[in-house]
Amino acid sequence: MITLYAYRWVPDFAQGHVRDLRVRWALEEAAIPYEVRLIGLEEKTSPNYLALQPFGQVPAIEENGAKLFESGAIVLDIARRSQALMPRDPGGRGRTEAWMFAALNSVEPAVASLGEIDIFAAGQAWATQRHPAAVEAVNLKLGRLQDWLGDRDFLEGAFSAGDLLMATVLRDLGHTDIVEQYPRLMAYRDRCIARPAFKKALADQLQSFEGHAPVAA
Numbered sequence: 001m002i003t004l005y006a007y008r009w010v011p012d013f014a015q016g017h018v019r020d021l022r023v024r025w026a027l028e029e030a031a032i033p034y035e036v037r038l039i040g041l042e043e044k045t046s047p048n049y050l051a052l053q054p055f056g057q058v059p060a061i062e063e064n065g066a067k068l069f070e071s072g073a074i075v076l077d078i079a080r081r082s083q084a085l086m087p088r089d090p091g092g093r094g095r096t097e098a099w100m101f102a103a104l105n106s107v108e109p110a111v112a113s114l115g116e117i118d119i120f121a122a123g124q125a126w127a128t129q130r131h132p133a134a135v136e137a138v139n140l141k142l143g144r145l146q147d148w149l150g151d152r153d154f155l156e157g158a159f160s161a162g163d164l165l166m167a168t169v170l171r172d173l174g175h176t177d178i179v180e181q182y183p184r185l186m187a188y189r190d191r192c193i194a195r196p197a198f199k200k201a202l203a204d205q206l207q208s209f210e211g212h213a214p215v216a217a
């Protein structure tokens, strides 16, 4: 049985966006059962946890003694087990992997940079100055992505792990209205997150925070 490590609690802005969501979603799509081990934020840098996730982050998984970290690597591992996330033929596999890398390495950095500016550094002089260029960088990626999508429902025919990761990255722009400026991209994101597996994964992550807020000293 896979054990997924996730946080017991995170601040409101992060709830529903913590990256164990990607793993939960992939496991739901693949219909692979799993259990969740919730850790406190203070536990993420414990020697035991660092042996599992060298950077003290979530997600990480353990299965029969085998450990894996990085949401992309874990989703890839799950995708390799299920045609619900990745076709069997080498060409189809390659295209799925390319879109997984594209989501995490070509689109997510621009999205994360804007999130850093808007959420973590809001109001700071450097952030205000950097904001227009960060928005432009996101627009550049989203425009290209929308062009690629054209009339497709998904990036490559059927839904795959590439769509799963791309949709989670697009969701992280939820504090802005940028995706809404790209109607086909917005429809694509909404098509992905309308999937029952996503809804279950999201509900499960949100549910895990309930009753776990830190008590003020």
Ligand SMILES: N[C@@H](CCC(=O)N[C@@H](CS)C(=O)NCC(=O)O)C(=O)O
Pocket (backbone or CB within 6 Å): 017, 018, 019, 020, 044, 056, 057, 058, 059, 069, 070, 071, 072
């Ligand atoms: N590249 C890593 C990033 C993981 C990551 O940033 N995790 C966040 C939660 S979404 C975290 O644990 N943050 C706490 C920290 O960095 O100390 C992955 O995709 O797994």
